[in-house]
Every structure is written in C-alpha cells, then in structure tokens.
Amino acid sequence: MRLHIDPTRTALVLLDYQNYNVHPDGYWAKAVPGSAERAAPAVARTADVLTAARRAGITVVHVQNAWREGHPDVNPHTPWQAEAKAAGRSTEGTWGIEFIDALAPVEGELVVRKRAVSGFAGTELDRLLRIHDLSTLVIAGIITNFAAEGTARDASDRGFRVIVLTDCCESVNDEMHQFSITHVLPFVGEVASAADFTETASAI
Amino acid sequence: MRLHIDPTRTALVLLDYQNYNVHPDGYWAKAVPGSAERAAPAVARTADVLTAARRAGITVVHVQNAWREGHPDVNPHTPWQAEAKAAGRSTEGTWGIEFIDALAPVEGELVVRKRAVSGFAGTELDRLLRIHDLSTLVIAGIITNFAAEGTARDASDRGFRVIVLTDCCESVNDEMHQFSITHVLPFVGEVASAADFTETASAI
Amino acid sequence: MRLHIDPTRTALVLLDYQNYNVHPDGYWAKAVPGSAERAAPAVARTADVLTAARRAGITVVHVQNAWREGHPDVNPHTPWQAEAKAAGRSTEGTWGIEFIDALAPVEGELVVRKRAVSGFAGTELDRLLRIHDLSTLVIAGIITNFAAEGTARDASDRGFRVIVLTDCCESVNDEMHQFSITHVLPFVGEVASAADFTETASAI
Amino acid sequence: MRLHIDPTRTALVLLDYQNYNVHPDGYWAKAVPGSAERAAPAVARTADVLTAARRAGITVVHVQNAWREGHPDVNPHTPWQAEAKAAGRSTEGTWGIEFIDALAPVEGELVVRKRAVSGFAGTELDRLLRIHDLSTLVIAGIITNFAAEGTARDASDRGFRVIVLTDCCESVNDEMHQFSITHVLPFVGEVASAADFTETASAI
Numbered sequence: 113m114r115l116h117i118d119p120t121r122t123a124l125v126l127l128d129y130q131n132y133n134v135h136p137d138g139y140w141a142k143a144v145p146g147s148a149e150r151a152a153p154a155v156a157r158t159a160d161v162l163t164a165a166r167r168a169g170i171t172v173v174h175v176q177n178a179w180r181e182g183h184p185d186v187n188p189h190t191p192w193q194a195e196a197k198a199a200g201r202s203t204e205g206t207w208g209i210e211f212i213d214a215l216a217p218v219e220g221e222l223v224v225r226k227r228a229v230s231g232f233a234g235t236e237l238d239r240l241l242r243i244h245d246l247s248t249l250v251i252a253g254i255i256t257n258f259a260a261e262g263t264a265r266d267a268s269d270r271g272f273r274v275i276v277l278t279d280c281c282e283s284v285n286d287e288m289h290q291f292s293i294t295h296v297l298p299f300v301g302e303v304a305s306a307a308d309f310t311e312t313a314s315a316i
Numbered sequence: 317m318r319l320h321i322d323p324t325r326t327a328l329v330l331l332d333y334q335n336y337n338v339h340p341d342g343y344w345a346k347a348v349p350g351s352a353e354r355a356a357p358a359v360a361r362t363a364d365v366l367t368a369a370r371r372a373g374i375t376v377v378h379v380q381n382a383w384r385e386g387h388p389d390v391n392p393h394t395p396w397q398a399e400a401k402a403a404g405r406s407t408e409g410t411w412g413i414e415f416i417d418a419l420a421p422v423e424g425e426l427v428v429r430k431r432a433v434s435g436f437a438g439t440e441l442d443r444l445l446r447i448h449d450l451s452t453l454v455i456a457g458i459i460t461n462f463a464a465e466g467t468a469r470d471a472s473d474r475g476f477r478v479i480v481l482t483d484c485c486e487s488v489n490d491e492m493h494q495f496s497i498t499h500v501l502p503f504v505g506e507v508a509s510a511a512d513f514t515e516t517a518s519a520i
Numbered sequence: 521m522r523l524h525i526d527p528t529r530t531a532l533v534l535l536d537y538q539n540y541n542v543h544p545d546g547y548w549a550k551a552v553p554g555s556a557e558r559a560a561p562a563v564a565r566t567a568d569v570l571t572a573a574r575r576a577g578i579t580v581v582h583v584q585n586a587w588r589e590g591h592p593d594v595n596p597h598t599p600w601q602a603e604a605k606a607a608g609r610s611t612e613g614t615w616g617i618e619f620i621d622a623l624a625p626v627e628g629e630l631v632v633r634k635r636a637v638s639g640f641a642g643t644e645l646d647r648l649l650r651i652h653d654l655s656t657l658v659i660a661g662i663i664t665n666f667a668a669e670g671t672a673r674d675a676s677d678r679g680f681r682v683i684v685l686t687d688c689c690e691s692v693n694d695e696m697h698q699f700s701i702t703h704v705l706p707f708v709g710e711v712a713s714a715a716d717f718t719e720t721a722s723a724i
Numbered sequence: 725m726r727l728h729i730d731p732t733r734t735a736l737v738l739l740d741y742q743n744y745n746v747h748p749d750g751y752w753a754k755a756v757p758g759s760a761e762r763a764a765p766a767v768a769r770t771a772d773v774l775t776a777a778r779r780a781g782i783t784v785v786h787v788q789n790a791w792r793e794g795h796p797d798v799n800p801h802t803p804w805q806a807e808a809k810a811a812g813r814s815t816e817g818t819w820g821i822e823f824i825d826a827l828a829p830v831e832g833e834l835v836v837r838k839r840a841v842s843g844f845a846g847t848e849l850d851r852l853l854r855i856h857d858l859s860t861l862v863i864a865g866i867i868t869n870f871a872a873e874g875t876a877r878d879a880s881d882r883g884f885r886v887i888v889l890t891d892c893c894e895s896v897n898d899e900m901h902q903f904s905i906t907h908v909l910p911f912v913g914e915v916a917s918a919a920d921f922t923e924t925a926s927a928i
Contacts, residue, residue, distance in 0.1 A: 180834075182832070184832070184834060184852075184855075184856075185834075185848070185851075185852060185855065186855075187472055187473075187475050187476075187855055188855070189452075189472075189476070189477035189478065189505065189506075190472045190478070190503075190504060190505060191502065191503055191504075191505070192503045192504075220794065220796070222792075222796060222797075227848060227851070228472070228473040228851070229469060229472070229473055229504075230469070230470075230473050233473035233474065233851065234473070234474075234847070234848030234850070234851035234852075235846070235848065236797070236839060236846030236847065238678075238679075238846070239677075239678055239679045239797075239799075239839070239840070239845065239846035240679075240796075240797060240846075241679075242650075242655070242678060242679030242680065243679040243796075243797070243798075243799055243800070244796075245655060247650070247653060248393075257499070257500065258503075262469055262473070265433060265434070265466055265469065266434075266470070266473075268391055268393070268394045268432070268433070269391075269432040269433055269434050269437035269438070269466070269470075269647075270437065270438075270646070270647055270650060271391050271646075271647045271648075271649075271650030271651040272391075272393070272650065273393035274393065274394070288499055291495050291499070295461065295492055295495070296461065298395065299394075299395055299396045299462075300394060300395075300396075300433075301393065301394060301395070302393075384630075386628065388628070388630060388648075388651075388652075389630075389644070389647075389648060389651065390651075391647075391651055392651070424590065424592070426588075426592060426593075431644060431647070432647070437647065438643070438644030438646070438647035438648075439642070439644065440593070440635060440642030440643065442642070442882075442883075443593075443595075443635070443636070443641065443642035443881075443882055443883045444592075444593060444642075444883075445883075446854075446859070446882060446883030446884065447592075447593070447594075447595055447596070447883040448592075449859060451854070451857060473851075474850075474851055474854060475850075475851045475852075475853075475854030475855040476854065595880055595881075595883050595884075597860075597880070597884070597885035597886065597913065597914075598880045598886070598911075598912060598913060599910065599911055599912075599913070600911045600912075636880070636881040637877060637880070637881055637912075638877070638878075638881050641881035641882065642881070642882075656801075665907065665908065666911075670877055670881070673841060673842070673874055673877065674842075674878070674881075676799055676801070676802045676840070676841070677799075677840040677841055677842050677845035677846070677874070677878075678845065678846075679799050680799075680801070681801035682801065682802070696907055699903050699907070703869065703900055703903070704869065706803065707802075707803055707804045707870075708802060708803075708804075708841075709801065709802060709803070710801075
C-alpha cells in the first residue's frame with residue numbers, strides 16, 4: 113500500500129530503540145529473557161525503514177529515554193518510573209541509554225531526550241517539528257503500547273497527522289501489541305507496515 | 317481501601333459524561349443500542365463519588381467535549397474526529413454536549429471544554445490545576461480507553477499523581493475496559509474504586 | 521513594503537479588541553480617560569487589515585480575554601489579574617468582553633478565549649494553527665506590551681514566523697509602545713505596518 | 725524586605741549565566757566591549773543568592789542556552805536566533821555554553837537546556853517543577869528583557885507565583901533594564917532584591 117506523504121513535511125520518529133530496551137545485553141533482555149529476540153524482527157524492519165527514509169530525504173528524529181543520575185526527573189507517582197528509579201536504570205551517560213547500533217543516528221539527524229512516555233512530554237519535539245515545518249509523523253518504537261502509542265495519541269491531540277508502522281513496533285506479548293494496533297491506533301491515525309513505507313519512500 | 321489523598325491538593329476530574337455519550341436519547345445510544353444501559357452503572361457510581369467529593373470540599377473539574385459549528389476544530393487526520401465531523405455531532409450549543417443531569421456541574425465548579433482526547437489537549441486544564449495548587453487527579457470518565465486513559469497518561473507525563481476510579485469508567489465492551497485497567501493504568505498511576513473514594517472522602 | 525507571505529499558511533491574529541479595552545463606554549475608557557481615543561487609530565487600521573485579510577482568504581483568529589464569573593481562573597499571584605478579579609471586570613457573558621463592532625468575527629472565523637497574556641497560554645491556539653497548517657502569524661492587538669508582545673514572544677519560542685503590525689497595536693503611552701516595537705519585537709520577529717499588509721494582501 | 729516564601733515550594737531559577745554571555749573572554753564581551761563588566765555586579769549578587777538558597781535548602785534550577793552543532797534547532801524566522809546561527813555561537817560541547825564558575829551547578833541541582841527565550845519553551849522545566857511540587861519561582865538571569873522577563877511572563881501565564889530579583893538581572897543598557905523592572909515585571913509578579921532574598925533565606 114502506497115502512503116500519501118509529502119517527504120518535505122514528514123518526519124520519521126523512532127522511539128526508545130536503545131540498548132537497555134532491545135540489546136541482548138541490555139536491562140530488559142536480562143530482566144525478561146526472550147525480550148530482545150522478541151523485538152529483533154521489528155528492529156530489522158525499522159532499520160530498512162530508516163535506510164529508506166534517509167535515501168528519500170525524509171527528516172529523522174530519534175527519541176531517547178534517559179534520566180539524570182539519581183533520577184530526580186522521574187514522576188514518583190508513576191509506577192513504571194518509580195521502578196526505574198528503584199532499579200537505578202537508564203541513567204544519562206551509560207551504555208544502556210545509547211541507541212542500538214542498527215538504528216543509531218547519523219550526523220545531522222535530530223536526537224530528542226525524554227523522561228516520560230510520550231515523545232512530546234517535557235521535550236522540544238513539538239518545537240523542532242514546527243521549525244522544520246513537519247506536519248506528518250511516521251512512528252516506529254518500542255513498546256507499542258507506551259512510547260509508540262503514547263506519542264501517537266499525543267501527536268493526534270496536538271493536530272498532527274499520524275502514521276504508525278505497526279510492524280516496526282513490538283510489545284511484551286502479542287495480546288498487548290494487537291490491542292494497540294487494533295483498538296487504539298486506527299482511531300488516532302493511520303496504521304501501515306514497514307513495507308508500505310519503504311515502497312513509498314523508494315518512489316520519492 | 318482508604319486512599320491517601322490531601323483534599324486541598326486533589327481534583328476530581330470527570331470526563332465526557334455528556335448527553336451524546338451516555339443519555340438514552342443521545343447520539344451513541346442510538347448509534348450503538350445498549351450503550352447507555354452499559355454505561356449506567358458507572359454513571360451511578362460516579363454520582364456517588366461526586367456527592368462525596370462535594371461534601372469533602374474536593375475541587376471538581378468537569379471536562380466536556382464539543383466542537384464549533386462546522387467542526388473547524390477537529391484534527392482531520394484523526395479518524396474518530398473526522399467521523400464526528402462527517403456526522404455533524406457534538407456541536408457547541410446543542411443538547412448533546414450538555415452534561416447529563418446526574419453529573420451536572422453546580423455553581424463554582426470548573427468546566428473545561430476540549431476538542432480532542434486528553435483533557436489537557438489544547439485546554440486550560442493544566443493552568444487551572446496549577447492556579448488551584450492541585451497535584452493529584454482522581455479521574456472518572458467515558459470511555460475508559462480514550463478520555464479517561466488519555467487524560468491519565470497525559471497527567472502522568474506532566475508530573476501529576478493520578479488515581480483512576482476504574483468502576484467510574486466504562487468502555488464499548490468488557491475486553492477494552494479490562495485491557496486499560498489491567499495493562500495500562502496501573503503503570504501510569506493508581507487504580508481504585510468508587511467505594512474507595514467515597515470511604516476516603518467521608519473520613520475527611 | 522511588500523511582505524513575503526503565503527496566504528494559505530498565514531493567520532491574522534487579532535488580540536483583545538474588546539469593548540472593555542477600547543470602546544468609549546468600556547472599562548478602561550472610564551478608568552483611564554482618553555484611552556479609547558488613543559486606541560482609535562490602531563482600531564481603524566486594524567479594520568482595514570481585517571477587510572484585506574478576508575478578501576485575500578487569509579485565516580483570521582480572534583483572541584478574546586475573559587474570566588469565569590467569580591474569577592476562579594485568574595492567577596492570584598499575578599497583579600494585573602488579581603486587580604481584574606478585585607474589580608470584577610471582564611467576566612464571561614457580559615458586554616465588556618464582546619469584540620468591538622468594527623472588528624467582530626464573521627461566520628467561519630475562529631474565536632479563541634484566553635485567561636492570561638499570551639494568546640497561547642492555556643488555549644487551543646497552537647492546536648488550531650497546526651490543524652489549519654498555519655506557520656506564520658500576523659499579529660495585531662492591544663496593548664502592545666502585553667497581549668501583542670506576549671503572543672509574539674510565545675509564538676517565536678514555539679517555532680512560528682511572527683510578523684507584528686505595529687500600527688495596529690497601541691499601548692498606554694508612547695514610551696511603552698515605542699519600547700516594544702523598537703527594543704523587543706524586531707528581535708523576536710518582523711515588524712511591519714497596516715499599509716504593508718493591505719498592499720500585500722491586495723496583490724494576492 | 726522579607727519575602728513570604730515557603731522554601732519547600734520554591735525554586736531559584738537562574739538563567740543564561742554562561743561564559744558566552746558574561747565571562748570576560750566570552751562571545752558578548754568581545755562583541756560588545758564592556759558587557760562583562762556591566763554584568764559583573766549582578767553576577768556577584770546572584771552568587772550570594774545562590775549560596776543563601778543552598779543553605780536554606782531551596783531547590784535550584786540552572787537554565788542554559790545552547791544549540792546543536794549546525795543550529796538545526798534555532799527558529800530561522802526569529803532574528804536573534806538566526807544571528808546566533810550565522811555566528812555559529814553557543815554550540816553544545818563548547819566552553820561558551822558552560823555556566824560561569826561563580827554560578828556553576830553542584831551535584832544534585834537541576835540543569836535544563838533551552839533553545840529559545842523562555843526557560844519553559846520546549847523544555848522540561850514545567851514538568852520538573854510539578855514533580856518537585858514547586859509553585860513559586862524566584863528568577864535571576866541575563867538579559868533582563870529576554871531570558872528573565874520571558875521566563876517570568878511565561879511562568880505567570882502558566883499559573884506560577886513569580887518573584888524576580890531585579891538586581892540579579894542585567895540588560896544591555898540602563899534604559900532597557902529599567903523598562904522591564906518598572907513597566908512589565910511588577911504587573912506579572914513581584915520584584916525584589918538580592919538582599920531581600922538573602923535576608924529571607926537566612927531566616928529559614
């Protein structure tokens with residue numbers, strides 16, 4: 113399926129593809145054995161998408177989750193963040209928060225650091241998108257239900273056009289992934305595949 | 317279960333309990349027969365919660381969805397909003413957007429109008445909460461997965477403490493409601509019941 | 521001087537041209553005799569600008585200041601808002617908050633209600649501009665140093681292109697008006713005149 | 725004059741006290757000879773204020789202006805930012821953007837990076853203040869009319885209580901400094917002196 117996008121007005125937004133999340137030596141791979149393998153196909157497809165976006169001259173934004181040493185920037189009332197603080201994980205300056213090699217930014221691509229779920233929460237993402245006159249977001253990220261869906265919801269609420277590449281997202285199990293891509297994302301924006309995107313980008 | 321809340325720092329936030337959503341003569345009751353009956357128990361519990369909040373002196377904020385005539389304020393790229401525009405529904409000045417009688421605001425309560433999913437999206441909710449020095453949100457609303465969960469996600473991302481009264485929310489079916497209260501909300505904040513809240517409020 | 525604007529991406533944003541501010545029977549005309557006469561030339565020029573914008577098909581947004589009955593929505597720590605509350609002025613539903621006849625919205629134009637200085641503060645202005653794909657703001661409003669400059673500063677900080685029509689703004693005295701248009705606005709955006717705009721719009 | 729502040733709810737927010745701005749070897753000292761000397765008294769008073777805040781246990785937030793290499797994060801339509809890009813100044817990773825020694829952060833203090841005028845624009849400042857339950861901002865920064873006043877305006881619009889320490893701010897000349905502290909800041913919040921703050925903090 114060819115997507116109707118204007119490459120000069122579109123950003124590919126990649127979320128949380130960092131070592132702690134998806135690398136076989138990362139935090140979650142150790143905490144939940146099998147999770148890196150589970151995410152690997154989505155990572156591989158996202159790498160294809162990233163290559164296609166670069167060739168087509170589409171702006172790429174890499175969103176990265178990390179907290180300051182000591183985690184003074186977690187919301188202490190939000191359980192998943194309180195747990196991250198208790199575990200001392202995903203701290204600035206560590207290997208864990210770096211992007212995985214397959215999806216690492218190249219010179220000239222925008223990197224945005226976040227502390228919460230949505231890529232817009234307490235970040236300059238909104239301002240950067242306006243400065244670069246980007247009105248359509250193509251979203252890929254992990255996990256589907258939080259960083260990806262949370263950013264898609266927020267983008268829709270702010271007035272953006274949203275396209276989520278569902279097979280470039282992954283969750284902790286099939287049920288959760290399916291729920292998001294079936295019951296939430298089609299109401300918030302469009303859902304498409306990595307193949308849809310690469311086919312579209314290669315025709316630009 | 318008694319909630320640990322400071323009534324002077326807490327807001328009860330009710331979302332989208334409007335005629336078009338839950339009244340037996342409203343838009344959704346006609347479009348999806350049985351939906352008003354489905355929501356009725358949550359409405360009844362929310363009415364008890366509202367009474368308890370008023371007695372305890374907890375600030376109440378009523379959030380209302382509505383669009384201008386002609387719907388120039390929908391995000392045209394967001395399917396559920398494009399459909400609302402096509403149906404011409406939920407327009408300012410109509411009976412449908414009024415709060416249902418059982419949950420209507422009384423003098424002195426704050427009413428916030430929204431155009432999207434989250435109660436914060438393009439609204440003054442954040443500013444009002446800061447002015448009134450409110451840092452904990454107790455959320456009840458319909459439907460669970462959109463207005464309630466969307467506002468809970470956004471509030472958590474902004475740094476608020478979030479408590480969702482899950483039996484004061486309802487969705488289009490049990491699966492969707494259960495998903496949100498099991499797989500999303502407990503990670504974003506606390507989940508509690510109408511009875512938890514009324515017990516807590518009556519002890520203030 | 522011809523402005524380089526794309527009419528399909530530009531909004532004319534008019535701020536606070538309401539009875540309480542500039543009508544001879546309004547609040548400020550009585551509190552500060554001579555203020556309505558002082559503002560009259562700017563109002564007349566803004567009326568020309570509005571006519572030109574309508575003819576050219578440029579989107580018009582009217583921003584209106586007003587508070588709820590009892591002023592629960594002022595920032596009590598902000599002196600000018602605390603004074604507005606003490607005076608009980610500019611309340612929703614009163615004649616004072618209506619736009620003056622010469623600059624009243626026509627059907628299909630967007631009206632945004634605000635409670636603070638900037639037209640973006642706690643409003644849907646940012647979201648409406650994105651939905652309508654508007655990236656350049658042409659600003660006219662009263663008073664120069666607050667609603668106009670405050671909105672211009674905020675728009676620049678959010679990534680918009682800002683053009684202020686300085687002779688479509690007025691302040692409480694010449695010194696204050698001159699300060700803003702000389703020492704602040706040229707650093708934040710572009711400054712132009714009503715004649716620049718009407719010349720530009722008539723050539724569209 | 726003793727300020728009425730609750731130290732547990734107050735943040736001292738220091739803005740743009742960086743080498744490029746106020747160090748004798750910095751960008752502005754070279755571009756505008758005499759500017760470092762002009763700012764020195766305000767820097768010295770701010771150092772006293774910072775010491776007093778630390779002793780009193782008041783939260784300190786250091787706000788820092790800097791752009792990515794190549795300046796993809798300036799608003800190209802905002803003249804002062806376009807000039808910064810043309811000059812290639814204030815780039816991440818350079819000495820110029822570091823805080824001056826006298827006002828350098830110590831471990832545990834919050835540092836926020838910004839790209840525009842207001843400390844809130846595209847930053848996590850708002851979220852951090854809510855997480856730490858801080859509702860009063862004591863502002864010191866350079867220059868008075870931009871970073872300090874811009875942040876004060878924005879904070880007031882968002883519902884914070886604002887106190888500006890006027891002699892801990894400085895501008896490019898006396899006229900500009902006086903204008904802000906006389907005609908703008910007293911309407912937006914409270915104005916006080918370094919001595920007011922240190923007297924207050926030492927009594928905590």
